[in-house]
Amino acid sequence: MVEDSESTLALEETTAMETKDRRLQDRNTCIHKKNGSKQLKKWKRKIYNKDDGGTGKYRLVSYDELPEYMKENEFLRKYYRSEWPLSHAFLSLFSWHNETINVWTHLLGFLLFFGLTLIHLRNMPQLFGFLRHLFPGSFRWKIAANVSSNPGNLLWITSPNNKLDQLTDTVTGILSGQPPPYSVAPLWPFLVFLAGSMLCLLTSSLCHLLCCHSRRLNLFLSRLDYAGIAVMIAASFFPPISYAFLCTAQWRLLYLSIISALGVLAVLSLLAPEATGGPYRAFRALLFTAMGLTGLVPAVHISVVNWSEARRRETISCEAAMAVLYLVGTGFYVSRVPERWRPGKFDLVGHSHQMFHVFVVAGAIAHYEAALLFLEWREEVGCGFSR
Ligand SMILES: [Zn+2]
Numbered sequence: 244m245v246e247d248s249e250s251t252l253a254l255e256e257t258t259a260m261e262t263k264d265r266r267l268q269d270r271n272t273c274i275h276k277k278n279g280s281k282q283l284k285k286w287k288r289k290i291y292n293k294d295d296g297g298t299g300k301y302r303l304v305s306y307d308e309l310p311e312y313m314k315e316n317e318f319l320r321k322y323y324r325s326e327w328p329l330s331h332a333f334l335s336l337f338s339w340h341n342e343t344i345n346v347w348t349h350l351l352g353f354l355l356f357f358g359l360t361l362i363h364l365r366n367m368p369q370l371f372g373f374l375r376h377l378f379p380g381s382f383r384w385k386i387a388a389n390v391s392s393n394p395g396n397l398l399w400i401t402s403p404n405n406k407l408d409q410l411t412d413t414v415t416g417i418l419s420g421q422p423p424p425y426s427v428a429p430l431w432p433f434l435v436f437l438a439g440s441m442l443c444l445l446t447s448s449l450c451h452l453l454c455c456h457s458r459r460l461n462l463f464l465s466r467l468d469y470a471g472i473a474v475m476i477a478a479s480f481f482p483p484i485s486y487a488f489l490c491t492a493q494w495r496l497l498y499l500s501i502i503s504a505l506g507v508l509a510v511l512s513l514l515a516p517e518a519t520g521g522p523y524r525a526f527r528a529l530l531f532t533a534m535g536l537t538g539l540v541p542a543v544h545i546s547v548v549n550w551s552e553a554r555r556r557e558t559i560s561c562e563a564a565m566a567v568l569y570l571v572g573t574g575f576y577v578s579r580v581p582e583r584w585r586p587g588k589f590d591l592v593g594h595s596h597q598m599f600h601v602f603v604v605a606g607a608i609a610h611y612e613a614a615l616l617f618l619e620w621r622e623e624v625g626c627g628f629s630r
Contacts, residue, residue: 320587432485439478477506561613572602
């Protein structure tokens with residue numbers, strides 16, 4: 244009996260101690276949770292840079308406050324957006340920070356090229372014929388009397404009296420190595436250049452606008468931005484090569500294949516995660532410059548075979564201007580001048596990346612002029628003039 248009551252007492256004592264332990268544990272967990280949530284809030288506040296005033300705005304931070312992946316240019320000291328939500332990052336299009344001019348320089352460039360594309364498509368009566376073919380009776384198309392509604396003509400500029408059979412003769416003539424007898428130049432190489440430029444300028448704008456959101460998006464958009472530049476460079480070769488070698492299919496195919504292969508290689512290597520970091524700046528610049536210089540061979544070839552062409556000097560001037568503009572832009576990109584000389588003085592306006600953007604747009608405009616000259620020249624002379 245005594246033994247029984249003693250064991251019951253011991254059991255009760257153990258149970259009481261266990262309950263106490265559990266309560267203590269619960270209390271500790273609760274304290275930990277409280278501390279945890281406080282720390283989480285503190286961390287979030289630190290990460291999101293929430294304004295202490297509780298206004299819901301996100302303040303701009305200094306270079307030293309940036310997460311490692313955003314530290315690219317130590318000479319730009321302030322006005323960074325860091326880890327902002329997408330909506331805030333998007334709306335920062337209309338506010339001042341150290342990426343505002345980077346975003347707008349390429350966004351305006353994109354709008355310019357978009358407008359130019361629309362103008363070219365508007366002046367291409369075949370497009371209206373094609374759309375009429377797609378949506379019969381849906382629209383009131385203002386179509387010139389001589390416009391063909393055949394979709395096969397979509398990407399060709401032809402003289403008004405050209406017919407489909409002439410076009411077919413031309414295509415088969417080119418494929419068989421024989422120059423076509425008609426004045427006909429395809430518009431698609433010109434459109435390839437315009438599309439490549441628009442893609443590059445738009446991805447660049449998006450990258451500068453939204454890269455501040457998160458590490459993941461930063462990496463993704465940076466890769467896309469570099470790939471966009473490679474596409475633009477490769478696309479730039481299409482009009483001069485296509486028009487200059489329109490009547491010599493073997494050269495045209497050779498040069499276009501080389502530049503397309505280089506473009507694909509560049510895009511693939513630039514999409515690799517390792518290629519995005521700051522230390523690869525020189526590698527990227529080298530890759531883009533090498534792609535640009537690859538154009539020297541067909542450029543010299545074009546000049547030699549068209550030596551007697553009066554407009555040769557005009558196109559060479561435009562292309563030389565483009566090369567100089569791109570090279571100067573790349574120089575700014577690599578050297579990080581002028582902010583290197585006076586860190587913190589060019590954070591908002593005048594830093595190297597903004598200069599790089601301006602020179603890229605100017606170079607693209609110079610190349611647009613050259614491409615237009617090539618197109619107009621080939622349209623005028625057709626084949627037989629230059630072999
Ligand atoms: Zn940029």
